Amino acid sequence: MHAITYEAPKSLEHALRLLAAAGEKGRVLAGGTDLLIQMRAGVRTPERLIDAKTIPELQVLSFSPHEGLRLGAAVPCYRIVEDPVLCQHYPGLVEAAGLIGSVQIKNRCTVGGNLCNGSPAADTTPALIALGAVCYVASPRGTRTVAVEDFVVSPGRTVLQPDEVLVEFRIPAPPPHTADCYQRFIPRNEMDIAVVGVGAAVTLDGEVCTAARIGLGAVAPTPLFAREASASLVGKPLDDEAIATAAELAQKIARPITDMRGTAEYRLHLVGVLTRRVLKVAAERARAR
Amino acid sequence: MELQEHKFKVIGTRPIRHDGVDKVTGRAKYGADISLPGMLHAKVLRSPHAHARIKSIDVSAALALPGVKAVITGKDLPELPPGSQQMGELVVNPRYLSMNIMARDKVLYDGHAVAAVAATSPHIAEEALKLIKVEYEILPPVLDVRKAMQDDAPILLPELRTSGTPEKSDKPTNIASQVRFARGDLEAGFRAADVIVEREFTTSMVHQGYIEPHNAVAQYNADGHGTIWVSTQGPFSVRELCSHILQMPLGNIKVVPAEIGGGFGGKTTVYLEPLALLLAKKTGRPVKMVMSRAEVLRATGPTSGSYIRCKMGATKEGKITAAQVWMAYEAGAFPGSPVGAGCMTILAPYALENLQIDGFDVVLNKPKTCAYRAPGATNAAFAAETVIDELAEKLGIDPLEFRRRNGAKEGTAQPAGPQFRRIGYIETVEAIMNSEHYRSPLPHVPGKLVGRGVASGFWFNAGFQSTAIVSINSDGTANVVTGSPDIGGTRAACAMIAAEVLGLKAEEVNPVVTDTESIGHTDVTGGSRVTFATGYAVYEAAQDAVRQLKERAATIWKVKPEDVVYQDGVVSCVNNGHEPMTLKQLAGRLARAGGPVTGRAAVNPRGVGPGFATHVVDIAVDPETGKVDILRYTAAQDVGKAVHPSYVEGQIQGGVAQGIGWALNEEYYYDENGIMRNTGFLDYRIPTCLDLPMIETILVEVPNPGHPLGIRGVGEVPIVPPPAAIANALYRAIGVRMTELPMSPAKVAKAVLEKNKAPQ
C-alpha cells in the first residue's frame, strides 16, 4: 500500500495536463466501482487519481433528433435510467445501465467506466455496439474517434493511451421504426456479472428489416460486434427463421471460455438463446413505433 | 414448580429481543470493533499452491521493514504428538489443528497459512508479507474425493492410516476413517422389493457464508496470562484449543466473546486466535487480526463435498424393504468430515429393518472442513430423499403418503441403533399434506416449466454442558448470565425462560453473555443446543432462585419454607394470614433477610429431542437458460416448544435460504491446479433477497419429553431438505433427476437439452 494523490480537475484541458504529467502512474477515476476494488486487490496500482466526475465536458447528456445522443463518459448510470428521453429512444441502453450493480452502485458508476475498464462482460458495451456508438477520445494531441466495438483490445486493456481521456459517446438518433434491447444472463436475480450479454437494435420498414446491429458480451476476450449475424437480417422480414439464422451466426463468432461463471458450451448455448430473445423484443418495440 | 403448557405466560410470546436495539443502531461490538492501546495489526501469508513442500522460508526482509514487530512461521508453534483427544463435546486432533492454522513442512490447500506478520499498521503488515520469500516444491494436488481414495493418489499426510478398518494396514492413505452401520438382511430386503431405485449423487464443497469474517484480538501479560477477544461460537473451546496449540495452561487464558455476525458452525474452531496470542507474546503488545472475505473462503472451514450412492427397494404397498448407502465425504486437508453424521442421519426419518451404510472420511487438497448447520445431513438427504421420491413415483404413491407409511415414530430404531423417544416426524409430513400450499394447484407461469417437490430431513440436535446464573436485583428484576454466544436469538429465549419461572416480563430480565472467567464451563453454541441446554440451565437456575426466595420469605414471616408458595412473581404463605409479597417487595427486603439471591445451575442434559422437518417447494424453470426461480416455499418442522416463535421461524427461514443457495448455485470452484477461483460473494453465489420468496413456516409442537419445557433444538434441520425438495421439483418440471449439486442453470439447461434430444 502506498500514498495516493487525488485530483479534481475543473476542465478537460486541466485534466489532460494532470494526466500527462502523471504519466504511467496516473489513472482516471470515474465512479470508482471497478477501479477502487482493483486497487484494493492490488490488480492496479495507480499513484495519481484524476477525477472524471468534476469535468464538465464529461457530464454532457443531451439528445436532439438532428444530432442524436451525446452521453458524457462520467454521467452516472442513475441519470441514464431516470432520463425519460433516453427511456423513450434507447430502451436497450437504459436496460443495460439499469442492470449494473445495485442502487448504490448505479449512483456512482458510469458507462465510460464500464467501457474503459475493458471487461468483456461489461453490460453497457453490447448495448452501445448495437446502437453504433462512437467514442470521442481527447489527449494533448487533440481528439480522435473510435467505434465502441474497436475500443477494448484484450481483457482489461483498451485503445486508450495513458494520457487519453474518454470524453463522450455519440449515438445517432434512431430512424423511424427503430428500437434496441439488451438482455444478459446471470444465475441469480441481481448482483452478478453477465455470463453472456446480448444487445440488438433493428430498424423496420413494414415487416422488412432495413438495418440491424448485434453486440455480444462475455463470449470472447473483448465485446464483439456480430457483423455477419447483423447483416443476415437486412432485407428480410424479421420472422422466427431470420432470427434463428442470425442467432446461429452470432454463435459462430463467439469464442467463450470456461470459468466459474459458466462453461464455454453453456455460454455458446446462451448466445443463441439471448440473441433470439433480444431480436424479438427489439422487433416488437420497433413495430410499436 | 411444574410449568404447565397451558399456563405459559411468556414462553410462546414474541417480545422484542434484548440485543436488538444495539444491533440495529450499530452499537453492538463485533470482533473487528475491538481496539486496544498500542495495538499491532497482523496479517497472514497464505499458500498460492494447493499442494507443495515448503523448502525454505526467509523472513529477514520482512523483519527489516520499519514498523514490523514480529514474524512467525510453523517453527514458532510447538510440535504436538499425534492422536485425537476428547475436548468437551469435540473430538479434536490438536496436532492437525495446529498444522492447519500454520503449515509445517507442507502446504495442503490454496490459502493454507505459511507465516504471519505483526506490524504497527495493517498496511505495513501487508507490505511485509510481500517480502517473505517462500521456496516451494510443487506437488500434484488431488481435488476429487473418489480420486483421493485411489491407491495411486497423491498422499497429503504421510503419517495417516485408515481407522475403523477390520484389518490394520500400514499403507499411507488419504482415507482417514471408515464406518459402517448395518442391520437386518440386506439381500432378503431387496428380494422382497417390487421396485428398486439406485442412483449416484455428488455435491460440492460449500461455505456457511456468515457475513462477519473471522477476527481476534489478543493480549499477553508478563505474568503468563493472556486474553483473547473474538467473535466465536465457543469461547470455552477457543480457550481449550489455544491451550493445546500453544501449550499454555488453560487457566492462564481468558476468552471474551464479542458479538457474532453469523457462524452456522464455522466459528466453532480456531484459526487466528492462537496466532494473535503468540504474536502478542512475542511483541508484548496487543495484536489484532481480521480476515478478508477471500481468506474466509479459502482458508476457513466449509462443509464437505461428497459422493453418495444410494439404493432402496420398496413393495407395491409402499413399504421400504431395504436401503444401502455408500458415501465418501471430503474432509479437506485434515481428517474430520461429518461423514459419521451423514451416515447416521441419511435414513433416520424412516423405520427400516434392513440397511447398510458405509461412510468414508477422505482428505484432499481443499481447506479443512468445519461444522455447517446439521453437518453432513444435507448432502445425505439430497441423495436419500431423491431416491425416496423416485420410489414413490414408480409406485404411484403420493410422495408424502409414502413418507408417512415409512416414517419413524416413538420406538423406531435409528440407523445407528438407539430408539427414538416421542418425535414429531409424521406430524411434519401431515402438516405439509394438510397445508394450503400443498393443496393448491401449481401456478402457471408463461414460458416456464413449473414443478413441485417435497423432502424431509432429520437432525439429532445436541445437549452438552451449560452453566447459568440467575441473580435477583433489588428492584425485583433479574439478570441471566450464560456463556453461550447468541447467534440465533438465544439471549431472548434464555430471558424468557427465566421470566416464565420468576413470573416476570421478558423485558424485566437482562440476559448477558459473558467470558470464560465469569461463568462455569459452557460448550459451544452449536448443535441447536443453546435454548435446549443453556435454556435448561437457566430454567434450573431460576428454580434455584425461586427456592431461595421462598426461604427468604419464610425467614421474614418466620414460617417453614415449605409453607411458602411462589406463583406468578408473588410469594404467599399457605397457612397463615401474611400479606403476600410481590417479587419486587421481597427483593427490596433481601438485604435484611439473608442477603442477595443468586440462583445457579450447571447441566449436562441427556434428554435431547431430535428435529424433523418436511418441506414443499414450487419452482419455475426457464427451459432455455436453465434458471430456477423459487415461486413458493413452505417448511413444516417439529420445534418441540417454540419459546420465541419469531426466532424459531427466523431459524427455519435462514436454514431454508442457505439450503436453496446450496441447491442452486453455491460451490467451491477450483481450477485444475486446485486454486479457488470464486473467493468473493460475487462468484460464490449465496442467494440475494431477490432470489427468495417469503419462506412460509409451519411450527409443529411435539414437546420433547427430555426437557422440562418440551424444548427441542430448531436451528439446524431446516437446511436439510431444500436441495432434495428442489431436485424433486425439478424432476416434476423438466422430467430429469438432477443428481449433482449445485443444480446450476448450466446443468439444468443441459439436462433439458439432452432430454429433448433423446428419442422419446
Ligand SMILES: Cc1cc2nc3c(=O)[nH]c(=O)nc-3n(C[C@H](O)[C@H](O)[C@H](O)COP(=O)(O)OP(=O)(O)OC[C@H]3O[C@@H](n4cnc5c(N)ncnc54)[C@H](O)[C@@H]3O)c2cc1C
Ligand atoms: C457490487 C458491484 C456490482 C457490479 N455489477 C455490475 C454489473 O451488473 N454489470 C457491469 O457491467 N458491471 C458491474 N460492476 C462493475 C462496475 O460497476 C461497472 O463496470 C461500472 O460501469 C464502472 O464504472 P465506474 O464509473 O465506477 O468506473 P471506474 O471504476 O471509476 O473506472 C473503471 C476504469 O475505467 C477508467 N476510466 C473511467 N472513466 C474514464 C474516462 N472517462 N477516460 C479514461 N478512462 C476512464 C478508470 O481509470 C478505470 O480503469 C459492478 C461493480 C460492483 C462493485
